[in-house]
Amino acid sequence: ASGISGSVNMVSKSAFERSRAQLNYRVFVSASSDGLTLKDQAFPFDTMEPRVNPGFDFDYTLPITKDFGLVLTALHSKAWNEQNISQTTWTANAGGGTPAAPYLTTHNLLDGAKWYERNSTGLKADWRISPHAVLSVGLQATYYQDVLGQVNRSTSVGTNAASALAGGVPLTFGPGFSHSATGRGTASYGGNFLHIDARTLGANLRYRWNRGNWTVESGGSASTSKTWMRHVSKGHFNTIGSALANTTGVRVDFDEITPTGPGRITAFDAGNRPLDLLDLRNFVLNTATDGVLRDHRDDTMAADGLARRGFSVFGAPAAVQVGTQLKSQDRAHRQRSLVYTYNGVNGDRTLAPYAMRVYTPRDNYFHAYDYIPEPSLNRMVEAWGRDPGLFTQTPANVITSETTRLNASQNFKEITTAFYAQGEARLLRNRLLLLTGVRYERIHTKAAGPLVDPDGAFQRNANGTFTRDAQGNRVRRPEAGAAGSLQDLYATRKELGRATNGGFEGYYPSLHLTFNATPDLLLRAAYARTYGKPDFAQVIPATTTDENETFNSANPAPGSYPGLLIVGNPELQPWLAHNYDLSAEYYTDAGGVVSLGLYRKVISSFFNSITGVAATPELLAQLGLDPNYQGWEVRTTVNGGDRSEEHTSELQSRFGISYAVFCL
Numbered sequence: 001a002s003g004i005s006g007s008v009n010m011v012s013k014s015a016f017e018r019s020r021a022q023l024n025y026r027v028f029v030s031a032s033s034d035g036l037t038l039k040d041q042a043f044p045f046d047t048m049e050p051r052v053n054p055g056f057d058f059d060y061t062l063p064i065t066k067d068f069g070l071v072l073t074a075l076h077s078k079a080w081n082e083q084n085i086s087q088t089t090w091t092a093n094a095g096g097g098t099p100a101a102p103y104l105t106t107h108n109l110l111d112g113a114k115w116y117e118r119n120s121t122g123l124k125a126d127w128r129i130s131p132h133a134v135l136s137v138g139l140q141a142t143y144y145q146d147v148l149g150q151v152n153r154s155t156s157v158g159t160n161a162a163s164a165l166a167g168g169v170p171l172t173f174g175p176g177f178s179h180s181a182t183g184r185g186t187a188s189y190g191g192n193f194l195h196i197d198a199r200t201l202g203a204n205l206r207y208r209w210n211r212g213n214w215t216v217e218s219g220g221s222a223s224t225s226k227t228w229m230r231h232v233s234k235g236h237f238n239t240i241g242s243a244l245a246n247t248t249g250v251r252v253d254f255d256e257i258t259p260t261g262p263g264r265i266t267a268f269d270a271g272n273r274p275l276d277l278l279d280l281r282n283f284v285l286n287t288a289t290d291g292v293l294r295d296h297r298d299d300t301m302a303a304d305g306l307a308r309r310g311f312s313v314f315g316a317p318a319a320v321q322v323g324t325q326l327k328s329q330d331r332a333h334r335q336r337s338l339v340y341t342y343n344g345v346n347g348d349r350t351l352a353p354y355a356m357r358v359y360t361p362r363d364n365y366f367h368a369y370d371y372i373p374e375p376s377l378n379r380m381v382e383a384w385g386r387d388p389g390l391f392t393q394t395p396a397n398v399i400t401s402e403t404t405r406l407n408a409s410q411n412f413k414e415i416t417t418a419f420y421a422q423g424e425a426r427l428l429r430n431r432l433l434l435l436t437g438v439r440y441e442r443i444h445t446k447a448a449g450p451l452v453d454p455d456g457a458f459q460r461n462a463n464g465t466f467t468r469d470a471q472g473n474r475v476r477r478p479e480a481g482a483a484g485s486l487q488d489l490y491a492t493r494k495e496l497g498r499a500t501n502g503g504f505e506g507y508y509p510s511l512h513l514t515f516n517a518t519p520d521l522l523l524r525a526a527y528a529r530t531y532g533k534p535d536f537a538q539v540i541p542a543t544t545t546d547e548n549e550t551f552n553s554a555n556p557a558p559g560s561y562p563g564l565l566i567v568g569n570p571e572l573q574p575w576l577a578h579n580y581d582l583s584a585e586y587y588t589d590a591g592g593v594v595s596l597g598l599y600r601k602v603i604s605s606f607f608n609s610i611t612g613v614a615a616t617p618e619l620l621a622q623l624g625l626d627p628n629y630q631g632w633e634v635r636t637t638v639n640g641g642d643r644s645e646e647h648t649s650e651l652q653s654r655f656g657i658s659y660a661v662f663c664l
Helices: 377-386 395-408 486-492 617-623
Strands: 022-030 041-043 047-049 053-065 068-091 103-130 133-156 172-174 177-179 186-211 214-230 239-244 251-257 262-268 283-313 316-342 410-427 432-452 493-518 521-532 543-547 563-567 575-587 593-604 607-614 633-639 644-654
Touching (some): 022 068, 103 177, 103 251, 103 262, 186 283, 186 377, 283 377, 283 395, 316 395, 395 486, 486 493, 617 633
Parallel strands (some): 432 543, 563 633
Antiparallel strands (some): 022 053, 041 047, 053 068, 133 186, 177 251, 186 214, 186 239, 214 283, 239 283, 251 262, 283 316, 316 410, 410 432, 521 575, 607 633
């Protein structure tokens, strides 16, 4: 089974592989060569964490009787990944910069680490019901955690070459320096702290019967997966927004610039006095976020069966196999982001009270930036717990958070039904292997996403036109409240406001030939009709409608439309491909191989993103939209051209190396 927290291995080992109990185990440690030490090290959560972590895995096979046995498996691992990044942004189209002579605009220093922890366990029971039949049941649980603690400091000279103050200096730059214009320099501290958890629970049942030339198999599986992201409940904010306490007249200078970044960064206030960028008292905290708070669920169920019959045709071994599969995948995505405004302590909004106490200033990986202090996003949450008035949501914060929630709600369900038949034979005294078959597949999809209608706040007449006052202005619906209010948001955005049904079906034949021309030369030829499904996000029917109230239908301006439709396309069909492969492989006596391959792929119904296209009745019907939108501009993804060809040739070689060891 598979899910959003990773693939689930349903324990492939069999209890009948061993005649007696056997335990296989492995114990190991995971460590990073960057700062390798056995001692706990400071982590950006302002805590001490180990960088060297033990791990293990094992499998235990227990045959209880000759016809019944168990297999138990387990794994634990935790890995540390150090992250030191110096990002530079160069400008070539503003402030006097050109492609031939760009200048360094922004330097962003990221420092921190992340660790991944994975735990899984599985149990499988095998029961030999009869000499020819085996029933297997498997259970597995997997838990995964991804933790990131990353702090950053950003400095910029800006892209405006003119001084913001009269009598100031302009932007100047050269091969090794960039100096901002007066009042255009900026600096800030930030962070990106994440706790991502995921778990998958799975079960499967499999029956296999094998007797003589007959094989029959059937089975089923189910899994449920969930991934979630949390921040404040884990003791820290996700991100913060900060800035210089006094931005008036600030200049930032980059000097001794190298490919890594500026070797020296200095700042000056409006009086041309040095401004200490290592003093958190010179910075104010504006906002903090508890987001994105993510809750994603993915449930799958599947059942399959096959029957295979082996036989002989004029002395050549052959087999025929038929099978079926039914699979259901059900996804639900929910997320929101909470934004808070910082109110300060007795009028003090500086970052100084939240300086790191454990993750204190230190040598940086890039030694030009040693001993930079960092604010603690954990200390901020601790202080908030003592004083709930430190961080509050303004009406604008509430609207931003609710907008994120409404836009991110998505449901998707896919049901696959498939049947196939295949045959194989070994001809010409086993020198030619022939494998051919055809698969029929039908996929039915159900999807729901947000509906955004900016015009939903206004009253309409019986004929669908807007109701207007004496001055010609559109009249708002009373329940929509004022523009920009929470009531306005609910009037214009509907969670899961648009739902659709769709799907596709098709036949997919294939043919594979492998010919042993000589003991050392293999010739292969193959054909297959395949498809590629659209991404999950492309078929979610998220819809935005925005009517152009100034549109003149009697005399429309060139390039104007009655309105705009931005929509996902639940009717987007998969692209189809006809694949042709030819190859030859020659194996040398030394164990090497030389191969030559020719490949041709003919693709149809590939995906095209369209914009500036007037809606036709046919396109509206495909998108599941009202015919009254005819003539509106449509932005979506549709199936495009009928044909696109790719031709590839490939030559590969791999040689074995023989050697001898002489002992004297």
